[in-house]
Amino acid sequence: MRIDSFSSSSALALRFSAGSVPRGLRVRWECLRPVLSRRAARSYGFGMPKTPRAALAAAAAAVLLLAGCASSPGGRDDGRPVVLTTFTVLADIARNVAGEHLEVASITKVGAEIHGYEPTPGDVRRASDADLILDNGLNLELWFEQFVEGLDVPHAVVSDGVEPMDIAADAYAGKPNPHAWMSPRNVQRYVDNMVEAFSDLAPAHADDFAANAAAYKAELQSVQDELRDALATLPRSQRALVTCEGAFSYLARDAGLTERYIWPVNAEQQATPRQIASTIAFVRRYDVPVVFCESTVSDRAMRQVAGATGARWGGVLHVDSLSEADGPVPTYLDLIRHDATTIVAGLTGRAS
DSSP states (O other): OEEEEOOTTSSOEEEOOTTOSOGGGOOOHHHHHHHHSHHHHHHHTOSSOOSHHHHHHHHHHHHHHHHHHOOOTTSOOOSSOEEEESSHHHHHHHHHHHTTSSEEEESSOTTOOOTTOOOOHHHHHHHHHOSEEEEOOTTOOTTHHHHHTTOOOOEEETTTTOOOOBOOSGGGTTSBOSOGGGSHHHHHHHHHHHHHHHHHHOGGGHHHHHHHHHHHHHHHHHHHHHHHHHHHTSOGGGOEEEEEESOOHHHHHHHTOEEEEEESSTTSSSOOHHHHHHHHHHHHHTTOOEEEEETTSOOHHHHHHHHHHOOEEEEEEOOSOOOOTTSSOSSHHHHHHHHHHHHHHHHTTOOO
């Protein structure tokens, strides 16, 4: 950092040489704006310093303010490249590939609804300090394109190469279903894309990324087999999966289930009477014994379906967010196992 001068006719002038500022101390315009405005400069006491002592005090105040503006996305700076993901599920998958070589964090917090998320100024600051951003793609993050606009940070779409399933109903019919990670088979492709992006970011560790990926893909295949075997025990007459959001198309395909949902994606604010009535009719027609809803949305509409049809409440499924470490789904593999167990217990009448 180089402080050029103090002028009696302008606010404090600060200039940073390219490459002279470490990643943990990158200064952004939104942080500097209060300093560079005359009104704010006067209130901070370094608008027009009249003495050398005043100038020195102004410089110290500026440095402290800039230090407060700067931070690494993970709240620390240990020299590792920083990777930001758009939601917690991707962050967990990425950590398994990155190992100790990268710092991985999620933009959204545990429990956040990802589709219509509204980024905060803090999110933008974290993203500007990142070395790589990973997003799901397939129109999941409706806010992402605007979020990264103007950021000089590379990003990778982890669903590239996955064969999407189309949404079958309502206003989203024909558009790709974004929940491709609900198939562990698809996540193996996510992992391959992460290996490529991480190897470009930190080529010295490319072999480790590949080895981590191979080990994790073996775990993904194992949980895919567990999912298939668990749901294969269901009789043909009990293979209807009714949920709030159409987030289980890929899981249902892998397991041979018939999927039905109230709304196609969580970008919708609430269920319409027509959607609820249609779901009630489906449950009655096929004598569906149990219904479910996801953790990041209100279950009020599905409770209404259950009340109108006599279907049991099967419990909460997890899709868009992991839980805290002491919760039911702290990792992606836990999420898939939890959902498979909950679905089988519900459809076989073992749900509490």
